[in-house]
Amino acid sequence: MNSMQASVTEQRNPRTSDIDTLSTEEILKRINDEDAAVPAAVRDVIPEIAEAVEIITDQLRAGGTLFYVGAGTSGRLGVLDAAECPPTFRSDPDQVRGIIAGGREALVRSIEDAEDSEEAGANALRKRGTSRKDVICGIATSGRTPYVLGALKYAKSRRIPTVAVICNPVEHLDVRADVLINPVVGPEVITGSTRMKAGTATKLVLNMITTTTMIKLGKVYGNLMVDLTAVNNKLVDRAERIVMEVTGVSRERAKSVLSEAEYQVKNAILMELGGVTYNNSTALLGRHQGNLRPAIEEVSSK
Secondary structure (H helix, E strand, O other): OOHHHHOHHHOOOHHHOOHHHOOHHHHHHHHHHHHOOHHHHHHOOHHHHHHHHHHHHHHHHOOOOEEEEEOHHHHHHHHHHHHHHHHHHOOOOOOEEEEEOOOOHHHHOOOHHHHOOHHHHHHHHHHOOOOOOOEEEEEOOOOOOHHHHHHHHHHHHOOOOEEEEOOOOOOOOOOOOOEEEOOOOOOOOOOOOOOOHHHHHHHHHHHHHHHHHHHHOOOOEOOEOOOOOOOOHHHHHHHHHHHHHHHOOOHHHHHHHHHHOOOOHHHHHHHHHHOOOHHHHHHHHHHOOOOHHHHHHHHHOO
C-alpha cells in the first residue's frame, strides 16, 4: 500500500458524498456533525500532549525555544500560535517561533510547492541556529510533508528534542520524533481538505501545548492572564480588572498601582498586597522564577 492510499485524509467521506445536493443549512449541519468528532480525537492523545509539554517546559525554562515547523495550513497554525504567545503571556517573541515553508508570503498566499524539499526544512533550522536547548515541533497533517520531515530529521541528527503532530494513522509513515501526537480525525468533509477537521484538531493541540507550558512557567495565576502585555485598550482594561479581582481594590487604585508598576500585572499585585516597591516586587518574582502564587505567599507571610 502506498502512502497516498494509506492516508485517511485523502479518502472520501461516505457521510458527505452527497453534500453538493444539500441545502445551505443541511451542508452546515453536516460540517458541524463532522467537527463534533474532533475534540474526542484530541482527548485520546492527551498523554502524548502531556509528554510534549513536559519536554517543552524544561527546554524553555532553560532558555530554549520552541520552533513550530509546517507547510500550508499546518505552517500557518504554527505561526499563529507562536504570534499569540507574547501578547497573552508576555513571553519573549523568540521563546515560541513559527517557521512556514515559503516564508512570510506563504502566510497570505498559498505556495504549495514550497513543502516539497526536505533540505529546505533542514536549512530553515540550520539558518536559525537551532541547538539542543530548543524543541522542534513538526506539524504535518498527512505525515508525509518533505519540508517538515526534513526539519525533524535534521533536529534528530543534532540531538534536538522533537515533537510531531500528525492527523493520519502512522503505521505506514516514516516519522522520526521523540513524541508523536496523532489525533486521527478521519476523512474530511471535502476530500483532502485538511484545513477542516485536521486543521481544527491541530489548532486544539497547539493551544493546549503552549497554554499548558505557559501555565507551568508561571504565566497564569488561577485562570487569570497575569503576564499579559497591555498593548491596547482591551488589554489595559483586562489588566486593571485582574488587579481589582486579586487585590480587591477599586478601579482607580488598580490604575494607579499599575502605572507605578509599568502596567506589569504581577508586580502591581505584589506591590498592592505586600506594600513593596516595584524593584522589590521584581526581585521577589525573580526568586520564584516569575511564579506569582509563591511570591504572594511570601509577602503575605511577613
